[in-house]
Amino acid sequence: MCGIVGYIGHRDALPILLNGLKRLEYRGYDSAGVAVHDGQNLHVFKKKGKVKDLENELKDKKIKGNIGIGHTRWATHGEPNDVNAHPHVSQNGLFVIIHNGIIENYKQLRNFLKDKGYQFKSETDTEVLVNLIEYMYLESETDAEMAVRLALSEVIGAYAIVVLAINEPEKLIAARKSSPLVIGIGKGEFFLASDATPIVEYTDQVVYLDNNNMAILKEDEFILKNLANERLNPIIQKIEFDLVSIEKNGYDHFMLKEIFEQPVAIQDTMRGRVTSDASMIRLGGITSVLKKILAAKRFVIVGCGTSWHAGLVGEYLLENLARIPVEVEYGSEFRYRNPIINSDDIVIAISQSGETADTLAAVELAKKNNATVLGICNVVGSSIARETDAGVYTHAGPEIGVASTKAFTAQVTVLTMLSLMLSQEKGTLPYSSFKALVNELQQIPDKISKVLEQNDYIKELAYLYKDARNFLYLGRGYLYPVALEGALKLKEISYIHAEGYPAAEMKHGPIALIDENMPVVFLATKDQIYDKVLSNIEEVKSRGGRVIAIVTEGDDTVIRMVDHVIEVPPVSEALAPLVTVVPLQLLAYYAAVLRGNNVDQPRNLAKSVTVE
Numbered sequence: 001m002c003g004i005v006g007y008i009g010h011r012d013a014l015p016i017l018l019n020g021l022k023r024l025e026y027r028g029y030d031s032a033g034v035a036v037h038d039g040q041n042l043h044v045f046k047k048k049g050k051v052k053d054l055e056n057e058l059k060d061k062k063i064k065g066n067i068g069i070g071h072t073r074w075a076t077h078g079e080p081n082d083v084n085a086h087p088h089v090s091q092n093g094l095f096v097i098i099h100n101g102i103i104e105n106y107k108q109l110r111n112f113l114k115d116k117g118y119q120f121k122s123e124t125d126t127e128v129l130v131n132l133i134e135y136m137y138l139e140s141e142t143d144a145e146m147a148v149r150l151a152l153s154e155v156i157g158a159y160a161i162v163v164l165a166i167n168e169p170e171k172l173i174a175a176r177k178s179s180p181l182v183i184g185i186g187k188g189e190f191f192l193a194s195d196a197t198p199i200v201e202y203t204d205q206v207v208y209l210d211n212n213n214m215a216i217l218k219e220d221e222f223i224l225k226n227l228a229n230e231r232l233n234p235i236i237q238k239i240e241f242d243l244v245s246i247e248k249n250g251y252d253h254f255m256l257k258e259i260f261e262q263p264v265a266i267q268d269t270m271r272g273r274v275t276s277d278a279s280m281i282r283l284g285g286i287t288s289v290l291k292k293i294l295a296a297k298r299f300v301i302v303g304c305g306t307s308w309h310a311g312l313v314g315e316y317l318l319e320n321l322a323r324i325p326v327e328v329e330y331g332s333e334f335r336y337r338n339p340i341i342n343s344d345d346i347v348i349a350i351s352q353s354g355e356t357a358d359t360l361a362a363v364e365l366a367k368k369n370n371a372t373v374l375g376i377c378n379v380v381g382s383s384i385a386r387e388t389d390a391g392v393y394t395h396a397g398p399e400i401g402v403a404s405t406k407a408f409t410a411q412v413t414v415l416t417m418l419s420l421m422l423s424q425e426k427g428t429l430p431y432s433s434f435k436a437l438v439n440e441l442q443q444i445p446d447k448i449s450k451v452l453e454q455n456d457y458i459k460e461l462a463y464l465y466k467d468a469r470n471f472l473y474l475g476r477g478y479l480y481p482v483a484l485e486g487a488l489k490l491k492e493i494s495y496i497h498a499e500g501y502p503a504a505e506m507k508h509g510p511i512a513l514i515d516e517n518m519p520v521v522f523l524a525t526k527d528q529i530y531d532k533v534l535s536n537i538e539e540v541k542s543r544g545g546r547v548i549a550i551v552t553e554g555d556d557t558v559i560r561m562v563d564h565v566i567e568v569p570p571v572s573e574a575l576a577p578l579v580t581v582v583p584l585q586l587l588a589y590y591a592a593v594l595r596g597n598n599v600d601q602p603r604n605l606a607k608s609v610t611v612e
């Protein structure tokens with residue numbers, strides 16, 4: 001969602017803020033703004049568009065000051081424009097704020113403030129909050145910290161905020177509930193941000209703010225409190241990634257870099273968990289709840305977007321290998337449909353960011369119902385990682401491109417390891433089959449590297465189909481979720497309409513769409529239902545559809561039936577998603593590039609959706 005940065009210390013704040021906003025631009029990017037206090041005056045600039053536009057506007061302005069806040073926005077309340085952009089200043093100019101999240105009762109609060117004489121320039125919930133803080137400050141004749149506390153006690157919703165008070169310009173006040181906020185600790189300086197990405201170049205020491213916590217930061221003082229005004233001890237943690245891992249490394253886009261990082265990311269996901277002789281899998285993060293896992297009658301997997309697709313692959317894996325009944329749900333549906341959750345259920349929340357609001361709400365609901373909740377997250381220290389009882393980090397490294405790629409294969413790798421590990425605990429898979437699959441899992445990075453060698457060929461294919469208006473992706477079994485994921489990737493970044501379907505379901509509807517203008521991507525690697533997929537290909541070809549098939553290397557049957565093939569190395573069907581998704585990621589990537597789209601920041605999307 002939106003990105004937040006803040007700085008207080010001895011350096012010039014503005015370059016730090018702008019730099020941080022650029023690093024955060026993947027979270028939200030329809031407008032940006034900064035506020036810097038120079039010791040005398042507050043300077044606020046905001047602009048619709050990219051951080052670059054804001055930077056250009058500020059080029060000739062000499063703004064010096066050691067304290068400031070900045071924001072890059074993904075609109076929720078009010079269209080993206082200069083007025084709705086953050087920071088927002090209160091009516092009498094006493095407070096300035098940046099905010100992530102949503103104030104759900106903002107309409108009531110707005111009406112309340114209107115009755116008190118407040119007028120609003122923007123349509124945002126954030127302007128309501130900053131005016132409420134000011135109202136509390138003036139009404140209660142209190143200090144800025146207490147005014148923030150009083151205002152937050154009236155707020156329903158999610159927020160991460162950083163506030164600067166004009167009458168107390170030597171401090172920043174930050175608070176969070178459900179939206180992430182990280183504080184970087186330097187020498188005589190502090191950096192604030194919605195995730196650690198903009199902080200790593202200055203310090204590796206951070207404090208992740210907890211829900212309902214407030215931080216009051218002065219140049220050389222860090223006070224942590226809860227909203228009840230009790231002092232707390234900040235827990236300082238070390239960030240594990242470095243700057244190189246969040247830069248493009250010579251690739252044109254983060255997404256392409258992340259696609260190519262998959263062999264390494266999967267190695268990293270397996271590191272220390274799979275023994276080199278393939279005899280054992282150990283997931284240290286869940287040993288504390290292993291007994292409960294083994295006693296569970298069913299697993300419920302929750303996630304959104306790509307993470308939900310990983311969950312679907314997980315369903316096939318866990319049911320096939322470990323014979324555990326699994327349900328997979330969108331976080332957003334689960335939370336509102338009064339689901340039946342038992343205390344002997346295992347709920348697994350999958351989330352790259354660990355901050356997705358709908359998934360987090362599902363976690364909270366599951367916990368309330370006494371289920372054991374596991375997390376599969378990429379971002380260390382993220383909200384879901386902290387809210388869950390136990391979990392397994394994917395360790396794929398920072399993912400910046402909005403369209404998720406390496407996070408997906410890392411999530412599937414974790415689910416594969418989990419299923420294989422449980423298969424041995426439960427005795428559902430012969431040890432020889434287990435060992436063969438683990439051996440093969442270790443070879444997956446090399447197999448993906450072979451797929452990546454076809455980069456140029458896939459780019460040519462993308463060129464042939466970049467002007468298509470619709471695409472269909474079809475797969476069966478383990479490859480049905482891959483069809484969904486391939487279609488999602490194409491939609492997200494090329495804006496071509498695409499649907500994923502189980503191949504056999506095509507005859508119940510989508511077949512009506514097939515004509516010579518309809519490209520159909522088939523996942524047709526050799527597995528148990530290969531022959532059935534061949535029949536589905538026939539059905540499309542006989543109606544004039546144009547077929548691109550993902551096939552097993554050396555397949556000489558499909559090649560004679562279809563327009564194009566992309567070969568992948570032979571792989572067991574349980575591991576096929578890890579390999580077959582890669583050409584689909586590249587196809588979507590090149591279609592988007594060739595159509596001139598902004599791949600890393602597709603329109604209307606955000607990397608981390610911290611609102612409902």
Ligand code: G6P
Pocket residue numbers: 304305306307350351352353354355356359402403404605606607608609
């Ligand atoms: C957003 C992103 C998707 C992502 C989904 C879930 O919609 O644009 O790429 O799959 O959120 O994100 P999570 O961080 O929970 O995996």
